Ligand SMILES: C[C@@]1(CC(=O)O)c2cc3[nH]c(cc4nc(cc5[nH]c(cc(n2)[C@H]1CCC(=O)O)[C@@](C)(CC(=O)O)[C@@H]5CCC(=O)O)C(CC(=O)O)=C4CCC(=O)O)c(CCC(=O)O)c3CC(=O)O
């Protein structure tokens with residue numbers, strides 16, 4: 410039993426703070442930006458060229474100084490990613506007291522959450538973790554998923570979202586709605602059979618579910 414509970418967070422408009430400006434801080438930062446975070450702060454006396462460039466263009470806020478007590482005010486999500494283990498531990502403990510979710514890059518057990526290895530295909534988002542047992546295994550499994558779930562899944566997830574909006578709005582019978590949506594997902598994922606013309610796809614699905622269930 411690994412004792413972690415997976416969630417997918419909406420970070421828009423919620424402040425995220427990274428303490429540290431090295432390779433790991435940069436990786437956490439890019440993960441946040443890819444997830445749509447728009448209020449990201451970095452506090453570190455020095456930062457990588459990539460972090461410096463993102464700060465210079467105004468994508469993130471950067472304070473070029475050491476972490477100080479009081480820096481956590483207003484933060485929702487904290488990444489303690491310095492090379493100073495004691496500082497990471499202290500910052501995570503302070504965050505815990507304030508009810509802020511905290512990640513410590515140097516050890517799984519110290520913070521209140523860990524980062525998974527992630528793969529995005531449009532609306533489809535995979536997150537893999539080995540709960541600290543082996544980050545390299547998580548990365549490896551993500552690479553396998555990357556090969557299996559190709560770029561076509563971006564289009565598949567978009568088509569399914571559009572179809573689902575129509576079905577939820579138009580098909581009143583709950584059982585029928587579920588049957589159509591399950592058949593559509595099966596078609597799209599297993600057989601790569603989906604129609605960019607949502608009207609036509611919906612008509613065909615309606616016929617097929619009627620035949621199957623009457
Ligand atoms: C506990 C955790 C805390 C956290 O950071 O949340 C943590 C901790 C540590 N990682 C270490 C090492 C490595 N980490 C990576 C890579 C990743 N590490 C990530 C997550 C996590 N790492 C959390 C657990 C998640 C899990 O177990 O699934 C990923 C998935 C996500 C991300 O970082 O965003 C990202 C892959 C991103 C991708 O590409 O998909 C690689 C490979 C590489 O860098 O190429 C190595 C070297 C190989 C190895 O060690 O396996 C060390 C030892 C440092 C040392 O040797 O001193 C510690 C400290 C410790 O274990 O005590």
Ligand SMILES: NC(=O)C1=CN([C@@H]2O[C@H](COP(=O)(O)OP(=O)(O)OC[C@H]3O[C@@H](n4cnc5c(N)ncnc54)[C@H](O)[C@@H]3O)[C@@H](O)[C@H]2O)C=CC1
Pocket residue numbers: 428429430431432433434452453454455456474475476490491492493496513514515544
């Ligand atoms: N989670 C993961 O995937 C991995 C985690 N690690 C852990 O992450 C730590 C960081 O790794 P790297 O980024 O490679 O180290 P690094 O040495 O490149 O960067 C450390 C950063 O912390 C900053 N820092 C130091 N003291 C600070 C303070 N008082 N206030 C604010 N910032 C401060 C430094 O200025 C520097 O920018 C490592 O010590 C290691 O324990 C290492 C590899 C993988």
